[in-house]
Amino acid sequence: MSIKSKQRFAEMIRGKVFLAPMAGVADSVFRRICKRFGADIVVSEMVSAEAVNMGAVNTKELMRIDQAERPAGIQIFGAKPDSMARAAAFIAEHVRPDFIDINSGCPVPKVIRKNGGAALLREPELFRAIVGEVVKAAGDVPVTVKIRSGWNVNEWIDIDFAKMVEDAGAAALTLHPRSKTMMFSGHSFWDRIALVKQSISIPVIGNGDIVAPADGLKMLRETGCDAIMIGRGAYGNPWIFDQVKAVIAGKEPIAPSSIDRLRIAKEHLELSLAELGETQASREMKKHLAWYIHGMPGASVLRNDVFRAESCEKMIGLIERMFSVVA
Numbered sequence: 001m002s003i004k005s006k007q008r009f010a011e012m013i014r015g016k017v018f019l020a021p022m023a024g025v026a027d028s029v030f031r032r033i034c035k036r037f038g039a040d041i042v043v044s045e046m047v048s049a050e051a052v053n054m055g056a057v058n059t060k061e062l063m064r065i066d067q068a069e070r071p072a073g074i075q076i077f078g079a080k081p082d083s084m085a086r087a088a089a090f091i092a093e094h095v096r097p098d099f100i101d102i103n104s105g106c107p108v109p110k111v112i113r114k115n116g117g118a119a120l121l122r123e124p125e126l127f128r129a130i131v132g133e134v135v136k137a138a139g140d141v142p143v144t145v146k147i148r149s150g151w152n153v154n155e156w157i158d159i160d161f162a163k164m165v166e167d168a169g170a171a172a173l174t175l176h177p178r179s180k181t182m183m184f185s186g187h188s189f190w191d192r193i194a195l196v197k198q199s200i201s202i203p204v205i206g207n208g209d210i211v212a213p214a215d216g217l218k219m220l221r222e223t224g225c226d227a228i229m230i231g232r233g234a235y236g237n238p239w240i241f242d243q244v245k246a247v248i249a250g251k252e253p254i255a256p257s258s259i260d261r262l263r264i265a266k267e268h269l270e271l272s273l274a275e276l277g278e279t280q281a282s283r284e285m286k287k288h289l290a291w292y293i294h295g296m297p298g299a300s301v302l303r304n305d306v307f308r309a310e311s312c313e314k315m316i317g318l319i320e321r322m323f324s325v326v327a
């Protein structure tokens with residue numbers, strides 16, 4: 001892609017708050033809800049390049065971008081430069097996302113076993129080839145890369161990998177500064193974001209442990225990163241985006257009431273039911289509902305009832321009853 005397009009992309013993301021890609025959590029419905037409450041840019045759940053190339057049916061759903069989500073990226077993972085490039089070319093032509101993101105941070109065994117995600121952190125040459133080929137194949141669609149800081153704690157490779165990302169022509173880098181071995185434990189090493197930011201000139205999106213309204217400003221100040229990305233802090237809490245942005249703007253963040261939370265929980269469930277159907281929606285929504293009601297009076301009883309509920313209709317009834325409990 002041209003230098004001008006890269007500059008345009010850098011301008012588009014500067015100071016923005018991203019919703020992190022989260023498999024099994026951040027589907028199109030949740031992404032749209034997060035956008036309503038302030039998420040500026042969203043990323044799809046990770047999609048296997050091999051599955052894209054085989055035309056797998058569930059991949060089509062994973063790559064669906066509603067206009068209300070834009071700007072939105074599609075994230076791909078894989079271990080072969082040619083198949084990653086083919087998938088990127090297909091996505092660039094047929095899905096037309098605002099960017100394509102390469103997953104080089106996922107630590108789950110299913111992905112690591114196939115040498116994808118964070119496994120690439122141990123394969124610098126393969127990583128370089130993948131980013132280079134995907135950038136070429138994506139044409140005018142900007143490519144971003146999401147990495148962890150390394151495989152092992154204190155064996156950080158993030159600066160070297162960030163430089164490879166920049167040299168290969170990518171438009172931005174997202175850094176989640178944990179090691180693969182940490183999975184999601186402990187706290188992310190924000191000082192790594194600052195060091196990486198100082199080492200490259202493409203934008204750096206900082207990610208990791210933004211869970212409270214003041215954390216976004218803190219990360220921006222401490223690391224100098226260009227944009228921030230929120231994952232688990234948005235669990236049952238899409239309001240976090242507006243709250244983080246309020247603090248950045250020097251305003252008081254507004255907390256949702258229990259009624260607000262129940263209202264959005266119900267809407268999330270109804271939208272999921274309409275778009276995913278009964279089986280998938282009831283499977284996906286139980287965890288979301290548990291997150292929405294967390295900390296409310298009577299939440300533990302309701303959570304048990306939700307997990308036992310056999311249908312979305314039953315879950316909707318349970319939430320409706322909860323309105324009178326919290327009113």
Ligand SMILES: Cc1cc2nc3c(=O)[nH]c(=O)nc-3n(C[C@H](O)[C@H](O)[C@H](O)COP(=O)(O)O)c2cc1C
Pocket residue numbers: 020021022023024025044045046075103104105106146176184207208209210229230231232233
């Ligand atoms: C349930 C779950 C699913 C995730 N799925 C993905 C994924 O598909 N692609 C990816 O790059 N990262 C994935 N991540 C990592 C997040 O994008 C993010 O980097 C990580 O959670 C740290 O940010 P946080 O502290 O704000 O949650 C996932 C994390 C969680 C908790």
